[in-house]
Amino acid sequence: MAIHQQVIKCFFLRNQSLELFCHEKPGCDSHRTDFRLVESDTGQLQRIRLMISPFALKTPFVSGVQADGTATDSWWFIFAKGMLLVHLPGQEPVAICTRSPEQLGLQPIFSKYLGRYASADCFVADLEGEAPVLGDMEFRDLRGLFGALDDDIFCLAGRAIQIVHWHRDHRFCGKCGTAMIDRRSELARKCPNCNFISYPRLSPAVIMSIVRDDHILLARAPRFPAGMYSTLAGFVEPGETLEEAVCREVFEEVALRVDKIRYVASQPWPFPHSLMIGFTSTYKSGEISIDHKELEDARWFSLSELPVLPSKISISRLLIENFISAEAKRGV
Numbered sequence: 001m002a003i004h005q006q007v008i009k010c011f012f013l014r015n016q017s018l019e020l021f022c023h024e025k026p027g028c029d030s031h032r033t034d035f036r037l038v039e040s041d042t043g044q045l046q047r048i049r050l051m052i053s054p055f056a057l058k059t060p061f062v063s064g065v066q067a068d069g070t071a072t073d074s075w076w077f078i079f080a081k082g083m084l085l086v087h088l089p090g091q092e093p094v095a096i097c098t099r100s101p102e103q104l105g106l107q108p109i110f111s112k113y114l115g116r117y118a119s120a121d122c123f124v125a126d127l128e129g130e131a132p133v134l135g136d137m138e139f140r141d142l143r144g145l146f147g148a149l150d151d152d153i154f155c156l157a158g159r160a161i162q163i164v165h166w167h168r169d170h171r172f173c174g175k176c177g178t179a180m181i182d183r184r185s186e187l188a189r190k191c192p193n194c195n196f197i198s199y200p201r202l203s204p205a206v207i208m209s210i211v212r213d214d215h216i217l218l219a220r221a222p223r224f225p226a227g228m229y230s231t232l233a234g235f236v237e238p239g240e241t242l243e244e245a246v247c248r249e250v251f252e253e254v255a256l257r258v259d260k261i262r263y264v265a266s267q268p269w270p271f272p273h274s275l276m277i278g279f280t281s282t283y284k285s286g287e288i289s290i291d292h293k294e295l296e297d298a299r300w301f302s303l304s305e306l307p308v309l310p311s312k313i314s315i316s317r318l319l320i321e322n323f324i325s326a327e328a329k330r331g332v
C-alpha cells in the first residue's frame with residue numbers, strides 16, 4: 001500500500017496540533033498524519049508525529065450484527081477449509097462475490113453479517129468439507145492473496161476469516177460444554193446454560209526495527225523465502241506493556257537491549273488472529289546471540305547492503321522503509 005507523500009494542506013488546531021492531510025486521492029482520510037507542536041529543551045518548537053494509519057481501510061467499514069436494508073450491493077466472503085472463494089476472470093483474482101452461497105448452490109454451515117462497506121453489505125460464510133469446484137471461481141489460500149487483492153478487500157477478507165476461525169473454535173462453551181449461540185446485539189457468542197460470553201479472539205503482537213547508528217538489525221526465520229530478512233516480532237504476554245514486549249522479544253531472540261521505543265503503526269494480520277503493532281527502537285547494549293529455535297540468522301545491515309525485503313504492503317517493510325528514508329535524508 002502506498003503511503004501518500006504529497007501533503008498540501010495543513011491546519012493548526014486549537015490544541016496546537018497540526019494535521020497534515022494526504023491529498024493525493026480526493027477524500028482520502030486514511031493516510032492522514034497528525035503532528036503536535038511541542039517546545040524542546042532549547043525553546044524551539046518541534047514537530048512530533050502523533051499517528052499514522054497506513055494500513056487503515058481507504059473507505060471506512062461500519063461493523064454490525066444486522067443489515068439495515070439500505071445497501072444496494074451484497075458481498076459474500078465464502079470460505080472452505082480456510083480458503084477464500086475468488087473469481088478468476090483473467091490473471092488477477094477478484095474476491096468480491098455478489099452471490100450468496102445458496103445462489104451458488106452451496107450449503108454453508110455458518111453465515112453471518114459483517115457490516116457495511118460503501119454501498120455493500122458484507123457477509124461471511126463457511127462451508128464444511130472440501131472446497132467445491134465452481135466454474136470460473138476457485139478457493140484460494142488467503143495468505144497467498146496478500147498483495148494480489150485490493151488492499152481494502154484483503155482487509156475485509158481478513159476480518160471475515162477471523163470470524164470463521166472464531167466460530168469454528170468456539171462452537172461450545174469453554175466452561176460447561178454447551179453449544180454456544182450468537183448474540184443479536186453484538187459480535188459475541190453466549191452460552192445459554194452458564195451465560196459465558198465469547199468474543200472474537202485477537203492476539204496482539206509487537207514488531208520492531210532496531211537501529212544502531214547507520215545499521216538496522218534484520219533477521220530471518222527458516223520459513224522465509226530464500227535470502228529474505230525481516231524485522232523481529234513476537235506476541236505480547238499477559239500483564240505486559242507493548243514496550244516491555246518489545247524489550248523482551250528482542251532480548252529473547254537476539255540477546256540485545258534496546259531503548260527509545262516509539263510507536264509507528266498497526267496492521268491487522270489474520271493468520272490466524274493477530275494485530276501487529278509496529279515500533280522503532282534504538283540499540284542500547286549487547287552482542288547478537290541468536291535464539292536458534294526461532295531464527296537462523298540475524299545481522300546488522302547498512303543501507304547499501306540490504307537483503308531481500310518483505311512485501312511492500314507489510315508493516316515490517318514499512319519499518320524498514322522508515323530506516324531507509326531516514327538514512328537517505330542523512331545523505332548516506
Ligand SMILES: [Zn+2]
Pocket residue numbers: 173174175176177178191192193194195196
Ligand atoms: Zn457454559
